[in-house]
Amino acid sequence: MNSAILYTFRRCPYAMRARIGLHLSQLNPTVREIELKNKPQEMLNVSAKGTVPVLVTSEQQVIAESIEIMQFSLAQYPDLSSPWLTPDAYKTLLDCLSKPQTMIWINANDNDFKPWLDKYKYADRFPEQSQNWYRQQAEIFLQLLEDKLAQQAFLCADSPTMADFAIFPFIRQFANVEPVWFNALPYPNVSRWLALLVNSSLFQAVMHKYSLWLPERSMMQLKQSQQQNVKIIPLCKNEKIMNI
Secondary structure (H helix, E strand, O other): OOOOEEEEOOOOHHHHHHHHHHHOEOOOOEEEEOEOOEOOHHHHHHOOOOOOOEEEOOOOOEEOOHHHHHHHHHHHOEOOOOOOEOHHHHHHHHHOOOOHHHHHHHHHHHHHHHHHHHHHHOHHHOOOOOHHHHHHHHHHHHHHHHHHHOOOOOOOOOOOOHHHHHHHHHHHHHHHHOHHHHHOOOOHHHHHHHHHHHOOHHHHHHOOOOOEOOOOOOOEEOOOOOOOOOOOOOEOOOOOOOOO
16 A cells, blocks of 8 residues: 555654554555645645644545544554564454554543643643643543553553554653653653554654655655664563663
């Protein structure tokens, strides 16, 4: 499916989760890296809401929600020989796509944690409360993660599933607001989990820097260079952990 098109923005956590799903699938869309302050009319023509990611399939189906892109790519175009996961871990990934617990975690992240994350990160825009207060509200979700990850290596299994891949870009964003403070937190399981995912070879490929599509309309396939300068290590709980 090289005729598909993905509108994306490298640093957006929603776009990150979509690219993770695509990298784990057989889909290999053409990337149109955009600037949020200079959205191309072509993207607005297919998705008026003007947010990334947006996937336009070869059949001209428009998918403009990150979770739906993950579900579509993994369910419809699974890559059973994916280099990013062991065969058993990939089977677990597919098995968990339809489990209610997967969406319970993702909905908690998107609907409960993300609003507090935004207020914490941009506290000057929300003077009603202090930054510390917003951070404390966000920490409620971190504690839920910590408790779950004390029981098993990942949120829904002993290998990463869509819940982990969909949530960790937002926890990464939270950690980067005050990294010294975050690294001193009593959340060892969250820290281990986050470091494992952030430092994985999969995420290294997902965060490849693409040229901006405008003004030159530079394009390349999402996975064209995924194995260039990337030592692929199947992601599992024993992968080497480095500092975030």
